[in-house]
Amino acid sequence: xxxxxxxxxxxxxxxxxxxxxxxxxxxxxxxxxxxxxxxxxxxxxxxxxxxxxxxxxxxxxxxxxxxxxxxxxxxxxxxxxxxxxxxxxxxxxxxxxxxxxxxxxxxxxxxxxxxxxxxxxxxxxxxxxxxxxxxxxxxxxxxxxxxxxxxxxxxxxxxxxxx
Numbered sequence: 001x002x003x004x005x006x007x008x009x010x011x012x013x014x015x016x017x018x019x020x021x022x023x024x025x026x027x028x029x030x031x032x033x034x035x036x037x038x039x040x041x042x043x044x045x046x047x048x049x050x051x052x053x054x055x056x057x058x059x060x061x062x063x064x065x066x067x068x069x070x071x072x073x074x075x076x077x078x079x080x081x082x083x084x085x086x087x088x089x090x091x092x093x094x095x096x097x098x099x100x101x102x103x104x105x106x107x108x109x110x111x112x113x114x115x116x117x118x119x120x121x122x123x124x125x126x127x128x129x130x131x132x133x134x135x136x137x138x139x140x141x142x143x144x145x146x147x148x149x150x151x152x153x154x155x156x157x158x159x160x161x162x163x
Contacts, residue, residue, distance in 0.1 A: 050132045050134060050152055051132065051134070051135070052130070052131075052132055053078065053079075053132070053134075053135055053149055053151065054078070054079040054128060054129075054130045055076060055077075055129045055130075055147075056076045056078075056079075056126050056128045056160065057072075057074045057076035057098060057117075057126060057128075057129070058075050058076050058126050058162065059074050059076070059122055060072060060073070060074035060117050061073050061074055061075075062074075063114075063117055066101075066105075068104060068106075069101050069102060069104070069105055070101070070102040070104075070105035071100070071101050072098075072099075072100040072101075073097070073098065073099050074097075074098050074100075075097060075098065076096075076098045076126065077096065077147075078096075078098065078135060078147045096147045097145070097146050097147070098147045099146065099148045099149070100150075100151065101149070101151070102131075102151050102154060103133075103152045103153075104152075107153070109131075109153070109154035109155065110157075113127075113154060113157030116157060116158075121159060124161075125161060125162060126159070126161070126162050127157065127158070127159060127160075128156070128159075128160045129151075129154060129157050130156040130157070131153050131154040131156075132151065132152055132153050132155070133149055133150045133153075134149065135147065135148070136149075
């Protein structure tokens with residue numbers, strides 16, 4: 001009889017300890033949903049849908065017209081939709097190669113951006129290009145990643161401080 005009572009007492013202690021350890025609140029005083037990249041009640045973009053992209057270039061190695069499109073290759077990082085995730089993130093050897101294709105080479109926003117994509121701009125600054133399009137991350141050379149983007153539209157192009 002004493003062993004059954006002791007087992008119940010130990011089971012109650014273990015159960016109480018498990019309950020207390022699992023009931024802690026997350027930082028910011030919120031619940032588990034507070035840490036999600038997409039808040040409850042918001043909607044995810046359709047798979048394959050065009051999303052807002054922000055590309056920051058520290059160096060441009062190529063830029064050229066290809067048919068109706070314009071191609072830019074360089075080194076930098078990409079902040080993409082779905083939580084503000086940043087691929088790489090600072091000016092160092094781990095930054096990925098970026099291949100950016102602008103869908104329409106006659107886009108007025110691209111025409112305003114091209115004068116910024118010169119070596120003199122990259123001495124003290126980086127060039128940040130924003131727009132709507134598609135992003136893909138591919139394996140790159142050595143430990144560097146390859147970020148491949150296609151922008152249907154450019155919304156902004158500006159010089160930003162190097163990080």
